[in-house]
Amino acid sequence: xxxxxxxxxxxxxxxxxxxxxxxxxxxxxxxxxxxxxxxxxxxxxxxxxxxxxxxxxxxxxxxxxxxxxxxxxxxxxxxxxxxxxxxxxxxxxxxxxxxxxxxxxxxxxxxxxxxx
Amino acid sequence: xxxxxxxxxxxxxxxxxxxxxxxxxxxxxxxxxxxxxxxxxxxxxxxxxxxxxxxxxxxxxxxxxxxxxxxxxxxxxxxxxxxxxxxxxxxxxxxxxxxxxxxxxxxxxxx
Numbered sequence: 269x270x271x272x273x274x275x276x277x278x279x280x281x282x283x284x285x286x287x288x289x290x291x292x293x294x295x296x297x298x299x300x301x302x303x304x305x306x307x308x309x310x311x312x313x314x315x316x317x318x319x320x321x322x323x324x325x326x327x328x329x330x331x332x333x334x335x336x337x338x339x340x341x342x343x344x345x346x347x348x349x350x351x352x353x354x355x356x357x358x359x360x361x362x363x364x365x366x367x368x369x370x371x372x373x374x375x376x377x378x379x380x381x382x383x384x
Numbered sequence: 385x386x387x388x389x390x391x392x393x394x395x396x397x398x399x400x401x402x403x404x405x406x407x408x409x410x411x412x413x414x415x416x417x418x419x420x421x422x423x424x425x426x427x428x429x430x431x432x433x434x435x436x437x438x439x440x441x442x443x444x445x446x447x448x449x450x451x452x453x454x455x456x457x458x459x460x461x462x463x464x465x466x467x468x469x470x471x472x473x474x475x476x477x478x479x480x481x482x483x484x485x486x487x488x489x490x491x492x493x494x495x
Binding site for chain 2: 269272371374
């Protein structure tokens with residue numbers, strides 16, 4: 269499995285501001301994903317981060333609110349824009365490694381965001 | 385529409401007992417079914433996964449049972465230990481990428 273790190277691990281932000289979350293993997297991976305886990309809830313896929321092209325967003329999530337970059341095969345960022353208290357969640361990146369079963373996904377430690 | 389239904393919401397088991405968590409799915413295109421374990425403040429960790437071509441997969445104390453006709457799968461934790469206390473999520477995928485998660489089960493193993 270890949271070693272995944274996220275920065276920041278947590279943050280407290282004011283409404284109306286934006287936060288960029290970084291995801292770094294220790295090896296090249298085929299797929300990178302961003303999930304949201306609201307307090308006490310399950311995980312919901314926000315988007316698939318595509319290397320060299322625009323991210324693919326799931327229903328209910330839009331690029332203006334959650335812009336994503338993926339400049340190479342080991343790094344991606346998710347920005348939460350114009351934040352409101354409803355954006356308070358844990359944001360997780362996951363990866364599907366290039367080697368081994370392509371279906372397996374591994375998660376980073378998450379970024380705990382609180383919007384006041 | 386919830387595509388993967390997970391039960392129970394919470395579970396208390398005595399140390400040494402068997403923990404059983406169940407999931408049911410609707411989309412017959414799903415062909416990959418993983419289970420994740422999540423401790424507080426941590427990201428989910430892949431525990432065990434199964435494909436629909438087998439009915440059971442065992443790894444140590446963890447077993448997945450899969451019933452394709454009933455569209456159900458379950459996680460069995462044998463000889464449950466206090467260290468197994470965590471939230472468990474089932475998930476499903478139909479394209480090797482997008483994971484659809486169940487609601488989660490909070491497991492507490494009493495010593």
